[in-house]
Amino acid sequence: SLRLGVLTGGGDCPGLNALIRGLVKRGTHEFGHEFVGIENGYMGLVEPDLTRPLTEEDTRGILPKGGTILGTSNRANPFIYAFREGTRWVERDVSDAVLRRCEELKLDGLVAVGGDGTLSIAHRLSEKGLKVVGCPKTIDNDLCGTDQTFGFDTARLIVTEALDRLHSTAESHDRVMLVEIMGRHAGFLTLESGLAGGADVILLPEIPYRVESIVEKLRARATRRRSFSIIAISEGAFPVGGTLAVLDRAEDVPGRGVVRLGGSGKVCADLLAQHIEAEIRVNVLGHLQRGGSPSAADRVLATRYGCGVLDLVRDGKWDHMVALRAGEIVAVPLSESRKERRVDPSGDLVRFAKSMGISFGD
Ligand code: F6P
Numbered sequence: 001s002l003r004l005g006v007l008t009g010g011g012d013c014p015g016l017n018a019l020i021r022g023l024v025k026r027g028t029h030e031f032g033h034e035f036v037g038i039e040n041g042y043m044g045l046v047e048p049d050l051t052r053p054l055t056e057e058d059t060r061g062i063l064p065k066g067g068t069i070l071g072t073s074n075r076a077n078p079f080i081y082a083f084r085e086g087t088r089w090v091e092r093d094v095s096d097a098v099l100r101r102c103e104e105l106k107l108d109g110l111v112a113v114g115g116d117g118t119l120s121i122a123h124r125l126s127e128k129g130l131k132v133v134g135c136p137k138t139i140d141n142d143l144c145g146t147d148q149t150f151g152f153d154t155a156r157l158i159v160t161e162a163l164d165r166l167h168s169t170a171e172s173h174d175r176v177m178l179v180e181i182m183g184r185h186a187g188f189l190t191l192e193s194g195l196a197g198g199a200d201v202i203l204l205p206e207i208p209y210r211v212e213s214i215v216e217k218l219r220a221r222a223t224r225r226r227s228f229s230i231i232a233i234s235e236g237a238f239p240v241g242g243t244l245a246v247l248d249r250a251e252d253v254p255g256r257g258v259v260r261l262g263g264s265g266k267v268c269a270d271l272l273a274q275h276i277e278a279e280i281r282v283n284v285l286g287h288l289q290r291g292g293s294p295s296a297a298d299r300v301l302a303t304r305y306g307c308g309v310l311d312l313v314r315d316g317k318w319d320h321m322v323a324l325r326a327g328e329i330v331a332v333p334l335s336e337s338r339k340e341r342r343v344d345p346s347g348d349l350v351r352f353a354k355s356m357g358i359s360f361g362d
Contacts, residue, residue, distance in 0.1 A: 001032035002108040002313065006054060008068040009041030009076070009118030013139050013151030014294035015302035016068040019113060021059040022306025028056050031310060036105055037069075041114070042121060043076035045098045051105060063299060066292045072114075077121055099130055109318065111309055113137055119321060119337035126319040126334060133312045134321030134334050135305045139290055142186035144339035145332040146323035150302040154295045155182070156193045162285055163197025163230060170228040173279060176218060176272065178231045180265035180284045185236045187343040189289075194232030194358075195349065201229065201359045203268065205236035206343045207350075209361025214268075215275045217359040222278065229278075237264050239271065304329050 006023065008016050027033040037054035044050035054070075062069055075082060078095045102110060109131040112122040115138045122132045136143050139155035159181055170177040179199075183189040187204030194202040201217055203209050214231070221229050265282040273280055294302065301324065308322040308329035320331040343350065345360075354360065 001034065003034045003036065003106055004313070005036045005038050005045075005051075005102065005105060005107045005110040006070065007038040007041055007044060007110070007112055008070045008072045008137075009112065009114035009121070010072060010074060011115065011138070011290065012067045012072055013137050013290050014066050014154040014292065015150035015298040016070075016072075016113065016137060017059075017062040017065045018294055018299045018302035019135060019137075019150070019306035020054070020069065021063055022303035023111065023309060024054055024056055024059045024306075026307040027310055031314070033310075033313075036107065038110075040071045041073040041076045041118065042078050042098065043073045044070075045101045046076065046078060046081055046094055064293045066290075066294065074117075077117070079121065079124060095125060095128060098125065099128060102130060109133065109313060111135065111313075115140075116143065116337055116340065119334055122321075123319060123334035123337070131318045132334070133309050133318060134337065135309055136321055136323065136337060137302075139189065140183045140186050141188040142184070142340045142342065143337060144341045145321065145336035146325065148301065148324050150294070150298040150305065151290070152189065153297040153301075154292075155189055155289045156196065157295055158289050158292070159189060159193035159232075159285060160196040162283070162288075163193065163199060163232065166230060166283060167198070167228075169281075170230055171226060174226065174228050176229045176231065176276070176278045176280045178233055178265045178269050178280065178282045180233050180235055180263075180282065182285070182289050183234050183236060185342070186340065187234045187236070190232050190234040190237075191343055191349055191353075195353055197230070197232065199230045199232035199358065201231040201361060202353065203231065203233040203237040203264075203361050204343055204345075205234050205238070207345050207360045207362050208238055208240040208242070209268070210240050211268075211271045211275065211361075214272065214359060214361045217361075218272070218276055218278070222276075227278070231268070233265050233268055235264050237268070239268070242267070 035054040038044035039050040139151040141152040323332040
């Protein structure tokens with residue numbers, strides 16, 4: 001039996017607690033492992049007093065809970081860790097100290113759960129000799145190594161419900177309703193929830209849009225008695241010849257508050273307003289998309305990842321992460337986690353949507 005550290009890094013997403021529960025339950029029952037919870041991502045291996053025992057008792061009742069009981073952090077990269085020195089912030093490589101801390105904690109290995117940032121740090125720590133295994137997570141579903149990430153299904157449900165609800169006002173007021181959807185540079189969440197929620201126009205980062213083309217679609221709808229339209233727009237979508245709105249976020253600068261307000265929906269609405277007379281409203285769904293209880297599908301996938309990572313530990317597959325490929329849980333080298341995937345503009349979903357009359361603004 002081993003002593004394993006567990007941390008969750010990067011943005012939270014529904015299913016993280018289900019994963020922790022699966023890991024600790026199987027690890028305890030089948031292997032007799034002992035777990036150490038590391039709080040706030042890698043920060044917990046740099047700052048004092050951020051570790052605690054993680055027993056089965058600690059995981060009771062967490063399966064349906066959103067977020068992560070271990071806390072997380074976006075900025076804690078041990079290779080460029082930010083410290084305050086007087087009034088200034090300085091960045092230092094503290095990766096050696098992280099390795100020493102793992103020794104002090106008597107860890108036989110570390111389980112790192114996170115997106116591409118957290119997993120690529122795990123890979124670099126592994127190159128320095130730390131025994132690490134990874135679990136991928138993101139609502140964006142844009143990691144190459146795995147067919148699906150948990151969190152995506154729940155986010156897709158939330159966005160679909162939002163689109164359903166926004167239909168009421170759009171229809172009653174004959175409005176053009178823009179809904180800005182997360183996913184960073186990938187359009188999977190917008191595409192699938194746009195389809196599920198009956199959007200008339202779907203705008204993705206992978207298909208730069210022409211305003212004229214959207215206007216044409218809106219005018220064609222406006223000739224009908226009910227002339228409302230719903231536009232599902234990715235936060236990373238932008239017009240042909242234009243640039244990305246504010247996506248690469250006022251990058252979290254240590255010591256400064258960061259405001260995230262969305263942007264692509266407003267950019268598109270302002271462009272449309274120059275051509276159409278209809279009332280236009282923009283809704284930025286923001287972090288609602290990541291919150292709350294995971295769907296049943298995400299609970300199952302996260303539990304499979306949590307349990308599956310213990311097979312990697314058993315087989316000595318350090319520097320690997322669990323992944324879903326063709327329905328099976330498999331081990332994939334952590335170095336793969338950096339590769340991102342994007343919506344294929346000529347793939348089935350886009351093709352079928354177009355064949356139904358949905359506009360992509362191209
Ligand atoms: O990667 C998940 C995600 O929710 C993206 O869809 C979004 O662009 C980003 O994280 C938001 O990050 P933050 O929570 O730091 O604002």
